[in-house]
Amino acid sequence: MLQSPRLIVRVLAVVVVVGVLSFWAMRGAHTGWSMDKVPTTLTDEITGLTYTAYEDRYVPGIEILGGGLLAGAGLFGVSYLLGRPTPSKSD
Amino acid sequence: MRKTLLSFGTVAALLAAPLQAAVEFDFKDPKGVNAISFHLDSLLEPIAGTASGITGTVHFDPANPAATKGKIHVATNSLTVPNSTMEEHLHSDGWLDAAGYPQIKFEITGLDHIESDGNTTKAHASGSFTLKGVTKEVTVPVTLTHLKGAFGKRVNKPEIGGDLLVVRGEFSISRTDFGIRPGQNEDKVADQIDLTIAIVGGAPNA
Numbered sequence: 090m091l092q093s094p095r096l097i098v099r100v101l102a103v104v105v106v107v108g109v110l111s112f113w114a115m116r117g118a119h120t121g122w123s124m125d126k127v128p129t130t131l132t133d134e135i136t137g138l139t140y141t142a143y144e145d146r147y148v149p150g151i152e153i154l155g156g157g158l159l160a161g162a163g164l165f166g167v168s169y170l171l172g173r174p175t176p177s178k179s180d
Numbered sequence: 181m182r183k184t185l186l187s188f189g190t191v192a193a194l195l196a197a198p199l200q201a202a203v204e205f206d207f208k209d210p211k212g213v214n215a216i217s218f219h220l221d222s223l224l225e226p227i228a229g230t231a232s233g234i235t236g237t238v239h240f241d242p243a244n245p246a247a248t249k250g251k252i253h254v255a256t257n258s259l260t261v262p263n264s265t266m267e268e269h270l271h272s273d274g275w276l277d278a279a280g281y282p283q284i285k286f287e288i289t290g291l292d293h294i295e296s297d298g299n300t301t302k303a304h305a306s307g308s309f310t311l312k313g314v315t316k317e318v319t320v321p322v323t324l325t326h327l328k329g330a331f332g333k334r335v336n337k338p339e340i341g342g343d344l345l346v347v348r349g350e351f352s353i354s355r356t357d358f359g360i361r362p363g364q365n366e367d368k369v370a371d372q373i374d375l376t377i378a379i380v381g382g383a384p385n386a
Contacts, residue, residue, distance in 0.1 A: 120225075121224060121225035122224065122225065122263055122266070123263060124262035124263055125262070125263065125264050126260065126261075126262050126263075126264070127262060128230075128262055133211065133213045133334075133380070135327070135330055135333060135334040135344070136213070136325075136327065136330075136334070136344060136346045136380045137346070138213055138346060138348075138378045138379075138380060139378065140213045140214075140215050140230075140378065141215060141217070141230045143260060143262070150263075151224065
């Protein structure tokens, strides 16, 4: 069944889209740019000052999601350039 | 003669009194809390970050806040944003040129429009603000909170004693005024930079 190049590329396109979407969603579904330092706000007890501490953690942003969806769409488009599957002799 | 000398002595003592009453607060915070936050509107999401490399001293006398003077310096390469690539751009010579201009400076020359209530003083701090080698006179609305005897408690050494001076304030500058890509990329990065000061200085008992 997967011997058709068109089908292989289409499956690959779906895998890329689902993979990137899942990765983006599981890492926080951040709708801004990617972060490799995540800010958290803390409060100093004595002074009451709030300050930012950064945690080294990667959070993919909208450009990763967009890039993945574009790559998937691109692969799907490329699949149209590939030949249709030829019917087997038994058909 | 002796009377004259005594009079001179009295006048000198009275003149020196305000200077003696002013306490020097060191803003190199041992707990690393001090930071100046910045915020610029941009495409998709604002560029927001902090600068934590704060040093400097402020002389403050709660009985005479108008005489407050000091300097706050910020290490340019301490500016941090959540995206490292964006941070590299920010430090590069195209933007802040952290290598060429390693410090951002605010020299406070005095306070006016002073309103004091208990240990809190609201005022306008006047002084010169230097960024990327350009100095401009600015007035910053600030709130100073004098926490008497809180220094030792904060560093878990109550026996030290000493005071804390908390400074909060907000003001805006234009990046064009300081030669940061003037007139460029304004469709992507706003000209106005909003700054928020949240710092504490310590004065341990000698």
